[in-house]
Amino acid sequence: MPFNERSKHITQGAARSPNRAMYYALGYEKADFDKPMIGIANGHSTITPCNAGLQPLADAAISAIAAAGANPQTFGTPTISDGMSMGTEGMKYSLVSREVIADCVEISVQGQWMDGVLVLGGCDKNMPGGMIGILRADAPAIYVYGGTIKPGRWKGEDLSIVSAFEAVGAFMAGTIDEADFEGIERHACPSTGSCGGMYTANTMSSSFEALGMSLLYSSTMANPDQEKIDSAAASGRVLVEAVKRNIRPRDIVTRKSIENAVALIMAVGGSTNAVLHYLAIAHAAEVEWTLDDFERVRRKVPVLCDLKPSGRYMAVDLHAAGGVPQVLKILLDAGLLHGDCLTITGRTLAEELTDVPAEPRVDQRVIMPLRQALYREGHLAILKGNLAENGAVAKITGLKSPVISGPARVFDDESSAMEAILSDRIRPGDVVVLRYLGPKGGPGMPEMLAPTSALVGRGLGESVGLITDGRFSGGTWGMVVGHVSPEAFVGGTIALVEEGDAITIDAQRLLLRLNVDAAEIARRRAAWKQPEPRYKRGVLAKFAALARPADEGAVTG
Secondary structure (H helix, E strand, O other), X not given: OOOXXXXXXXXXXXXXXXXXXXXXXXXXXXXHHHOOEEEEEEXXXXXXXXXXXXXXXXXXXXXXXXXXXXXXXXXXXXXXXXXXXXXXXXXXXXXXXXXHHHHHHHHHHXXXXXXXXXXXXXXXXXXXXXXXXXXXXXXXXEEEEOOEOOOEEEOOEEEOHHHHHHHHHHHHHOXXXXXXXXXXXHHOOOOOOEOXXXXXXXXXXXXXXXXXXXXXXXXXXXXXXXXXXHHHHHHHHHHHHHHHHOOOHHHHOOHHHHHHHHHHHHHHOOOOHHHHHHHHHHHHHOOOOOHHHHHHHHOOOOEOEOEOOOOOEOHHHHHHOOHHHHHHHHHHHOOOOOOOOEOOOOOEHHHHOOOOXXXXXXXXXXXXXXXXXXXXXXXXXEEEXXXXXXXXXXXXXXXXXXXXXXXXXXEOOHHHHHHHHHOOOOOOXXXXXXXXXXXXXXXXXXXXXXXXXXXXXXXXXXXXXXXXXXXXXXXXXXXXXXXXXXXXXXXXXXXXXXXOOEEEEEOOOOEEEEOOOHHHHHHHHHHOOOOOOXXXXXXXXXXXXHOOOXXXXXXXX
């Protein structure tokens, strides 16, 4: 429907409509029924610093939308803090929350027949969840990221939440004392905002600039800063114009714009979770996009940014160095972006980048020019083999050698693996196998930041491999492979691995292999029995029943 016809339709567009009575209770005047209704999907929550600073942004957007001649109407979306739930049973609800957020946005926009929606979120799953809901509803929309946290400091070093997880392993290994452990823990998170490296939240928000669904520069601003509030207000004004011009999300989110987003993710060294989430976003947009497309983009896009977890700098440093637009301009000039893609402003991506310098500033080392790329190819490699016939995802930057072959150390849950790591039962050359943690088996694909950080903290980050049908935090680095598909719960080969089996992880050959002969694998497969589901009711049981495989984004709808 054209401008303002959606909200007019729900009030029947007539002067004597009974639907209008409830709007008068909200303070509407008669003239308000001629204005577009704009939803603000507000993820504000005091449960996590990622979302605790969202309300001022929502207030700024509400004021700007009203001043632009529209009716702002607020509704809520939930959030799960990955950093707080990590290593607990609560982590299984994280990916599920992506689907719930998508449902909230779709239900509210469609149920109230809104003319547009501004989605505001902070923690990891807020971004893909909001975008999936936006694409399902396909009313004019913009995404407003809550902003990054500022770096913590301890003894002259920048800190993030990952520093606290890695400190656990270091403390248990005796390489730091209790005073340093407590100092890191107390100072890692000094403000509101999402985790400060190029972890999942900052990866997804940065990619939304490339996708065309967020304003340029908005994804690397710090939550406490005034420019973040100003950007939220500007986003509200841009959205009202998009409603007037009937610019819809599926006009913007196309195969070419998704390729732009993935190119940006490769260039900044983003999170492995982006693979799962862009498969889901493409599904919602009804765009053909597979794991093979990620590998195609990886082979042509270099890593240009030296960002944590495998690099040195934080998201605020990227912002100071020129932000996402500077990276996009380098890629555009190199022919690695589709500059003709439409953005929410109504201009093309190339037009949006017109005034951005061709080269990054020489007084910074966060963004490198193309000729000085940190890595010639992207960092998110898609591995396949008899251990992952449908694919798996590895982050290969920051490693001296992306190849390991060693004996399997097999665990069917995270807690037993953590116990083995912290009690020195995992040795250099081992390959840790964490299974029954996929979309159906976990259920919910919990992230394995605790064990991977413990390995790094104990100095085993490059000498021990770890594979899982679960996920990794955006803060994870090391010789790790996640999203193994098919997962163990449905009888994937990862379910058949036995203690001591030889496993090869070879990111150079894009190979994940169980070095056991085919006849023995077939014998084990014939003897395997599917375990009972861990949950038989509630939201986790529903997710397990509906979720598609990881190589299809683990989507439920």
